[in-house]
Amino acid sequence: MAARTLFDKVWTAHEVVAETADTPAVLYIDLHLIHEVTSPQAFSVLRDLGLPVRRPDRTLATMDHSIPTSTEQVFGNVPIKLDAAAKQVRQLERNAAEFGVELFGMRDARRGIVHVISPELGTTQPGMTIVCGDSHTSTHGAFGALAFGIGTTEVGHVFATQALLQRKPKTFAVNVEGRLHPGVTAKDLILAVIGKIGVSGGTGRVFEYRGSAIRALSMDERMTVCNMSIEAGARAGMIAPDEVTFAYLMDKPRAPRGAEWDGALARWRSLVTDPGADFDSSVDIDASLLEPMITYGTNPGMVIPIGASIPAAGDEVFDKALRYMGFHGGDAMLGKPVDVVFIGSCTNGRLGDLEAAAHILKDRKVAPGVRLLIVPGSQSIKREAEAAGYADIFKAAGAEWAESGCSMCLGMNGDTVAAGQYSISTSNRNFEGRQGVGARTLLVSPFTAAASAVRGRIADPREML
Amino acid sequence: MEPVLRVHSKTVVLASSNIDTDQIIPARFLTTTTKQGLGRQLFADWRYRADGAPDPDFALNRPEARGAAVLVAGRNFGCGSSREHAPWALLDFGFRAVISTEIADIFRSNSLKNGLLPVVVDDATSRWLLDNPGALVDIDLGAARLTLPTGVSVTFPLEAFARHCLMNGIDELGYLRSRLKDIERFEAARSG
Numbered sequence: 141m142a143a144r145t146l147f148d149k150v151w152t153a154h155e156v157v158a159e160t161a162d163t164p165a166v167l168y169i170d171l172h173l174i175h176e177v178t179s180p181q182a183f184s185v186l187r188d189l190g191l192p193v194r195r196p197d198r199t200l201a202t203m204d205h206s207i208p209t210s211t212e213q214v215f216g217n218v219p220i221k222l223d224a225a226a227k228q229v230r231q232l233e234r235n236a237a238e239f240g241v242e243l244f245g246m247r248d249a250r251r252g253i254v255h256v257i258s259p260e261l262g263t264t265q266p267g268m269t270i271v272c273g274d275s276h277t278s279t280h281g282a283f284g285a286l287a288f289g290i291g292t293t294e295v296g297h298v299f300a301t302q303a304l305l306q307r308k309p310k311t312f313a314v315n316v317e318g319r320l321h322p323g324v325t326a327k328d329l330i331l332a333v334i335g336k337i338g339v340s341g342g343t344g345r346v347f348e349y350r351g352s353a354i355r356a357l358s359m360d361e362r363m364t365v366c367n368m369s370i371e372a373g374a375r376a377g378m379i380a381p382d383e384v385t386f387a388y389l390m391d392k393p394r395a396p397r398g399a400e401w402d403g404a405l406a407r408w409r410s411l412v413t414d415p416g417a418d419f420d421s422s423v424d425i426d427a428s429l430l431e432p433m434i435t436y437g438t439n440p441g442m443v444i445p446i447g448a449s450i451p452a453a454g455d456e457v458f459d460k461a462l463r464y465m466g467f468h469g470g471d472a473m474l475g476k477p478v479d480v481v482f483i484g485s486c487t488n489g490r491l492g493d494l495e496a497a498a499h500i501l502k503d504r505k506v507a508p509g510v511r512l513l514i515v516p517g518s519q520s521i522k523r524e525a526e527a528a529g530y531a532d533i534f535k536a537a538g539a540e541w542a543e544s545g546c547s548m549c550l551g552m553n554g555d556t557v558a559a560g561q562y563s564i565s566t567s568n569r570n571f572e573g574r575q576g577v578g579a580r581t582l583l584v585s586p587f588t589a590a591a592s593a594v595r596g597r598i599a600d601p602r603e604m605l
Numbered sequence: 606m607e608p609v610l611r612v613h614s615k616t617v618v619l620a621s622s623n624i625d626t627d628q629i630i631p632a633r634f635l636t637t638t639t640k641q642g643l644g645r646q647l648f649a650d651w652r653y654r655a656d657g658a659p660d661p662d663f664a665l666n667r668p669e670a671r672g673a674a675v676l677v678a679g680r681n682f683g684c685g686s687s688r689e690h691a692p693w694a695l696l697d698f699g700f701r702a703v704i705s706t707e708i709a710d711i712f713r714s715n716s717l718k719n720g721l722l723p724v725v726v727d728d729a730t731s732r733w734l735l736d737n738p739g740a741l742v743d744i745d746l747g748a749a750r751l752t753l754p755t756g757v758s759v760t761f762p763l764e765a766f767a768r769h770c771l772m773n774g775i776d777e778l779g780y781l782r783s784r785l786k787d788i789e790r791f792e793a794a795r796s797g
Contacts, residue, residue, distance in 0.1 A: 164766055166784050168788065168791055228636050273689075274687055275711060277687075290687060291687055291714060292715075293777075304781075340709070439625070552632045574632070
């Protein structure tokens with residue numbers, strides 16, 4: 141058989157019907173993750189057509205986008221402040237009960253951001269096809285799964301059939317060799333990739349991240365990389381599973397056990413790109429040349445090393461972005477003022493990210509006038525961070541420590557940044573208004589976010605490690 | 606879904622590249638549990654001023670934009686989140702087609718499933734359209750062809766099955782459900 145890519149192997153193994161010139165492939169979906177924002181209209185379609193969720197055993201629901209992060213609202217007697225969010229949460233509770241879908245509800249100890257909890261549970265596994273009505277579903281590709289975001293109509297298709305109609309995308313090898321220097325993280329790596337190939341460089345393609353720098357990453361870090369594939373336009377990004385992956389999965393609650401584990405492991409080990417397999421395109425990155433990165437504009441491709449200056453001039457879009465940000469061509473990023481710092485999200489809300497933040501914040505204080513909000517990616521991570529002493533470090537530094545959720549990444553739940561304020565954020569999108577109307581977002585790693593919170597200005601974390 | 610055979614309309618131009626779905630419909634409006642009525646919130650942060658009044662300078666608010674069913678936008682339209690609320694909002698406002706040199710994958714897929722045509726054209730055609738807001742254009746689905754008032758005519762890529770569904774008003778779910786026997790066989794073969 142001809143040499144095949146990892147993507148090719150996973151795709152072919154899920155082809156119920158192969159594509160033809162006239163019809164797309166029918167692709168089987170192993171795991172369907174749902175949340176409160178993009179599922180209600182899909183449940184309505186099922187109801188209108190009198191259809192059940194065909195495979196509730198392959199469907200998992202949680203609430204993360206519009207849910208409050210305030211402990212009083214989640215666990216106390218204080219009602220959810222935003223009426224529309226409360227309605228959406230109740231709607232998901234009703235839908236899950238009516239259609240027999242397992243739901244990790246608001247007070248469930250296993251609740252969290254959908255892309256954080258599925259790996260924690262061990263429901264995300266190598267070689268699977270995983271979809272969710274959320275573009276950051278690409279996160280699960282870190283396990284060698286083919287995972288991509290879908291719209292609500294397609295959520296309905298998966299509910300009704302456990303399959304999707306898909307055209308086969310092209311492949312794109314992202315080769316990263318060399319070692320990252322201390323203080324340079326997976327977030328900086330993926331921001332550099334996006335900066336190099338642009339925000340639409342991956343359109344119509346599935347990335348495979350390869351090379352020694354990728355192999356050296358932990359699972360938390362690999363998830364950060366795959367998470368932001370969509371910010372380069374790629375619906376999915378994959379990393380071949382290896383010993384790091386298997387060690388992560390071994391003791392997870394829903395990972396296979398005993399003989400099943402041995403069988404799974406044998407299958408998973410074959411999920412690598414064969415030597416000599418061709419990719420449709422590729423890019424090479426030298427990890428040893430990378431520095432902490434920071435965005436200065438209104439898309440994740442407008443990104444530079446933290447010690448660099450904003451380009452002197454650009455096109456109309458560049459000018460518009462700089463006007464929105466209140467920056468000027470040629471400005472240095474270091475030393476610019478900070479109003480809010482957000483550490484969290486499906487990009488950087490895992491334990492490794494909180495550990496990095498704690499490393500910087502230990503025995504230090506958040507600068508006066510700066511709000512530092514730290515939101516764990518899941519309730520499980522919240523408990524782990526508390527047990528490890530990170531939460532105490534955060535609180536002693538003057539940070540707010542909240543219940544898990546998407547929170548200030550997209551500000552749906554009321555955790556927002558005020559107009560004109562600068563937000564140094566570990567999230568994934570610096571689009572206009574993403575964190576609140578008129579909010580100005582700068583994307584960074586947890587190291588850079590924590591260091592900037594302490595200085596009250598944009599700071600290079602390498603001085604504080 | 607109503608069959609879509611042809612769109613014949615003047616255009617509105619938003620020349621920015623990388624217009625993301627957060628601009629098309631900001632996240633704070635996603636707490637809805639229906640598809641209806643999102644047109645009012647389309648491009649909300651660009652369309653309305655801080656006091657809630659429409660910004661008269663924004664292209665969609667100008668009198669000449671009234672009735673336009675074709676949006677011409679800069680490169681990489683619809684990037685960002687998977688929210689189907691973006692095409693729902695564009696359709697509810699009255700748009701039937703979006704023309705750009707590049708359209709993001711998930712937005713494109715969502716648009717096709719709702720009868721909003723993603724039309725990808727070459728740089729020269731795009732340049733002309735960006736420079737001539739209000740131009741009367743014709744989009745013929747059968748031929749996958751866009752014709753400008755100058756008489757210039759270009760074809761655009763349109764996946765065969767999506768075109769078939771659009772032109773016949775077919776919901777893709779019907780086709781997918783017709784393959785349920787295949788799906789069951791697939792599940793049985795891998796015993797799960």
